[in-house]
Amino acid sequence: MRLLVVDFDYFFPVPQDPKDPLAPLFAWAHFETPYYLLEAWEERALAFLLRGLPLPGAQGWRGFWERFAFAKGAVLYYADSNALAFHPEVRQGVEEVVLFDAHHDAGYHPLGEVPACDDWMVFYHRLGARLRVYYPSWRDPSLEPEPKVPVAREVDSGGKLPGEFHRVFLCRSGAWVPPWADPDFFAFLEEAPLPRVALEPLGPRPLDLEALRRRAGEEALGLFIMESLRRPS
Structure with missing residues (x-):
């Protein structure tokens, strides 16, 4: 039994070079708790919006499923956490x-x-x-600690993978991938040419981007006024 596991953070590039001027904006803590799944993303979004920068998004997911052949009867399981890749329904016979x-x-x-x-x-x-493990092309594997067990690791070069997969597990990784990428995640899920089974309730996370943009505009205006008052007349 061959299992394909896809973590959606594969499609969410983050800077790898600490000297990249955008790297500090991605210096995020990651814990799978309600705060880091939703609330933390508000301040992270504001960090971009206050600087007039576009919010980072998911990239390269369209057409991904075309790279694989699936056995007859294959099923896709999905959840938010990759821990559920070891769910009893997923791991049986793998x-x-x-x-x-x-x-x-x-x-x-x-x-x-x-x-x-x-x-x-x-x-x-x-x-x-x-x-x-196949890493995305933007990821530097040398930044990762050594695995605790033997794992063949390489950077994905694209193209079709040989052989068939009998089961698939997909996770959103909401502590690593922001709520504004949820529409892409669910579109990616819908593109999968397999029956789908949810292992936990999963829906779009509520995040009012328009309210955050208004807040960013108000704070930017406040900063501008403060700076203007500080300038010598």
Whole structure:
């Protein structure tokens, strides 16, 4: 049984060079809690809007599914957290995991007793599955710590992958991918040529971008007035 796992943060580029002038705007903490899934993104959006910069978005997801062949009866499971890639319905009979992700998810911290979003690949290794990670072209794998278990890792060169996949798991990774990219995520999900099964309730996250843009305009005006008052007459 061959499992294809796709983390939507694969399609959300972030600067890799710390000297990139935009890098500080992406210096985000990541935890899968309600705050980091939604509220944290308001301040992150404002950081771009106050500088007159466009919000970063998902890229390169259109046509992605065309790169794969799927076995008859294959099903796509989806959720927000990649930890659910080890859900009982997903892992049953899996002998090989092929992951498209900006992270190897093969352990970064001391391992817990249950799979988490950053170590679920370790649990597949314990079952004897072969593991492979394809990083997006924008990602520098050298920035990642070494996996805690053997994982074949390479930067994705594009093109079709040989062989068939018998099962697919897709996660949104809402702590890494902002709410304003949710429409792209759900469009990507709809493009998948497979029956789809939700492993947890998942819908677009409420984020009022127009209100944030108004707030950014008001704060920018306030800063302009303050600076004007400070200038010598």
